[in-house]
Amino acid sequence: MSRVRSAALSGLLAVSLLGLAACGSDSSDSEEAGASLSSVTITGDQGKAPKVTFDGPLDGSKTESEVLIEGDGEEVASGDTVEAQWWIGNGFTEEETQSTWGEDGKGKPQSLEVGDEVLPFLTDTMVGKKVGDRVVLMTPSDKAFGEGGGARFNIGNRDAALIIVDIMGRKDTVPPLDGPKGEEKKPASWAPTLIEKDGVITGLDFSTAHKPSGKLIATTLVRGDGPVVKSGQTLTVNYLGQVYDADKPFDESYSKEPAEFPIGVGSVIKGWDERLVGRTVGSRVILEIPPADGYGEEGNEGAGIKGTDTLFFVVDILGAS
Template sequence: MIRRILAPSLALLLGATLVACGDDPEGDSSSNTSGSGLADLSIEGEVGSNPEVTWDGELQADDVEVEVVTEGDGEEVEAGDSVLSHVWIGNGVTQQMAFSTYDAQTPQLFTVDEEMLSELFIQGLEGQTIGSRVAVAASAETAFGPAGNSQLGIGNKDTVVAVIDLLEQVPDGPEGAEQQAPTWAPSLVGDEEAPTGLDFSGTPKPDGELKSAYLIEGEGDAVEKGQTIVVDYLGQVYGGKKPFDESFSAQPTSFQIGVGAVVKGWDQTLVGAPVGSRVIMAIPPELGYGKQGNEGAGIKGTDTLYFVVDVLAAN
């Protein structure tokens, strides 16, 4: 609900949820000839920069192949961890790039969960260390299911190559010094680590101004315009009995900040916030969903939005 612009989810393109879904892509490009594996693929460039991939003919991989191109010195990624990563996807048969997050500098959030990611990406993340560049190859069926992935131009008999840069491990919650809540702010309901709602008892009526304050002031670097940030959040209209949206009960979310990808109140508040912070904000309608509101979320054009946001990472 926080997003003003809804883009296709990378998880939907790359995750396990597409397994066995959809029709076989037309024009299957596989020739079913024998080819090389990762050992014959050249991958150059520094972690965080667009990989330079040189193909030595058609690449085939029946089983999942994993090669650590550059080994980082950060923490080892375990099952259940969330990692901010760049990813490059190539078709081993056509020897063409199918997808990349590098050019737009929009790293994506991956949670190491077999219900969310296919085996290709699980093996590229789990057991690897932060700061690493890892190459993984597998059949299209292993990566995406029997239909391949028509959205990426990968046929059901093709081979998939992924280059994954593990940039940053996302902590479970905010990290910093607790601050006194302002008098205009509602109190949090539920677990302090994962609030379930906002209590507006005694909270003054909104005055039409954008307000924000730190409940926890993080000790990390200040968020910069254009960065991809990872957050947990909860949103509730003033006087509302329950949230209209939240991520604390599920998984964190990621998006670019300061570029119009989310409501204006978020862009104006979170740019400059130290990573590790928990921010509470009151957003007037013109900096939220405007006069039209958001009918699907039960938000009227006159509603002031209150959010609590944990800024977990930025890259």
């Protein structure tokens, strides 16, 4: 029986890999065979940073793998988009070289498409496994990272890489909609009218709209029948923005490609964060955004927006991932 040990399954934890620093290590030039995977002790709950104890340098010529903690989620296939966390160690120096959990253990999972050849070890540890699994892999550096790739993780080509992967979640990849999809609704009387040409929105008509209220308000033109938008997701939208009573929009995507951006995390103006989270994919809405929830007192000179301008947007929510 393997001496590799682990603790019981625990709750999921969310993380991001970007910007992680690796620790320095040297490579072994010895041809002497090292220890097997069973010499390593691994403890900790799935979803939390593992504690790894080596009992001598590992064999850099063999590949061994084991599922330490079994999950009960969906099986992962090549091409799936998943969220995962991982720990990487140098099997010769017996040192950690990288961890998505970071030094404080609070890092967030990395979202990735399984099958990406940039990091082959992710495919080796995840295809055929289940969400909730913790998998450990001992393998030669070039097999884990591609030829010469171990240098990025301070692991020499003759050294074993020890890798622990927690499969945190699987995302269903749904292509964005082509346009609004759902139940049409009568907009509020305060809203401007859409100006369209050949079915494409080109502007807003304020002739029957009220004067700016000074409040952040929204009205629904189509209530989408898709999933609810959550904070932290990446939205795909078409939109048009126009200053109140202006003759033309200051920005729009209907004549271009849909825009993508994180929502609810401060990446866009406050009015978008507050009024798009909680809506459903497929929705079309009109937003009235006062300066405080838009570009503030400074406005946006590049877009011709003054600090006193109220902004109106029509937004089609085409996707959320």
